[in-house]
Amino acid sequence: MKHYLTIEDEKGRSVLSSKVIRGGIKVSATEEQILRELTFCPQYPAQLAKKLGIPEQKVYYHISRLQNQGMLEVVEKKEIRGTTARLLSPTAESFTLALKEKGNPEALLREEKTDKLSLFLASLVDKGVFMGNIVVGNPDPHGPFKARARDGHYAIDLALFLGKRATSKDTVSLLDTQVNLNSHFSSLLIVGGPVTNQLVEEFNPSLPVKFSQDKPWGLISERTHQHYTDDAVGLIARVPNPHFPDKIVIILAGIRYSGTRAAILGVIKYADVALSRFTGQKRFASVVQGVDMNGDGEIDTIDLLE
Structure with missing residues (x-):
């Protein structure tokens, strides 16, 4: 189903067209x-x-209009201190503006999302089959710090997600000590x-954003030279395996859990x-900041730092 838009300013004056297209949808x-x-990701009001620098009440007004016209939907609800927080997303991959009177049947309002994730997971997921291993830290004391892994359970969410994209012919989970x-x-x-997870230390020299070896602990970017030290900062990295260059290593890690x-x-x-900057580079890293947007004590969204 195609959606046709006429863009208006706040006073209702048409910005992109002199008239409302018959059967079209009007948005300010x-x-x-x-x-x-x-377009970038689902978000809360x-x-x-x-981000838009406008009052929240005004945002709710425009959200209501977009929902009434079938252009926004609620993809998740959370109860927070007696109120319901609603995570919003567009209902279509793209919306178009019809310009038939100018001989141009339609112009894209926003580009269709590209599946960056499939490209990012290539080599791990091949023709619908998961071809690698998911490695989590050992929950028992191990390594030079005698640390117990506290973030291995997050791999369950990851596995459930990957299960929508691939099947597995064998057990894929391993501990770093194995x-x-x-x-x-x-x-x-x-x-x-x-x-x-001791494997991260092994691959650290190959990463475009490295974990620092000295205090203050954190992440250091070789591209921007930025030093990130916040506990909620996470690294998403993809590099060739230096031991077997035809294989890849993807690291999802933080300074803390x-x-x-x-x-x-x-x-x-x-x-x-x-993954907005990922276009298939052999060495890639993205740094994200976890955000507890709804105030329930759990990280539920992210900001891209680089």
């Missing part, structure tokens, strides 16, 4: 901004108000930071944002 300039913002990198020739999806959650959310819910 603010509503166009909301649609464009939601409070997020939209902050992997011998010199003989393990599968591609790897590694969950957790270097303190709790909250950062690991942010990295995983970046892949399973907000890939259009987190």
Whole structure:
């Protein structure tokens, strides 16, 4: 189903067309901004108000108009202190503007989303089959810090998500203490930071954004030279396996377990944002900041830092 739009300013004056197209849908300039913002990822009204710099009450008004015209939908609800927070997303991949009178049948209002995630997972997922291993940190004390992994359970969300894209012919999950990198020739999806997952430390020299070796602990970008130290900062990285260059290593990790959650959310819910710069580079890294938008103590969305 195609949607036809006439963009208007706040006083109802047509901006892109001198008349409303018969059977078309009218949206204001603010509503166009909301649609464009939601192109990147689902968001809450409070997020939209902050990003657009307008009162939240005004955002609710425009959201209501867009919902009434079938252009926005609620994809998730959360009860917070007696109120319901609604996560919003557009109802279509693209919306178009008809310009028949000018000989141009339609012009895209916003580009169709590209499936960056499929490209990012290539080599791990091949023709609908998961071809690698998911590696989490050992929950028992191990490594030089005698650390217990606390973020392995986040891999469950990751596995459920990947299950929609691929099947597996064998067991795919491993602990970091079970992997011998010199003989393990599968591609790897590694969950957790270097303190709790020893494999991250092994691959750290190959990463475009590296975990710092000295205090303050954090992430250091070789591209921007930025030093990130917040606990909720997460890394999404993809590099060739230096031991077997035809295989890849994907790392979803944080300085702390909250950062690991942010990295995983970046892949399973907000890939259009987190992977916006990915075009197939051999070495790629994205840094995200986890945000507790609805105030329930859990990270539920992300901001892209680089």
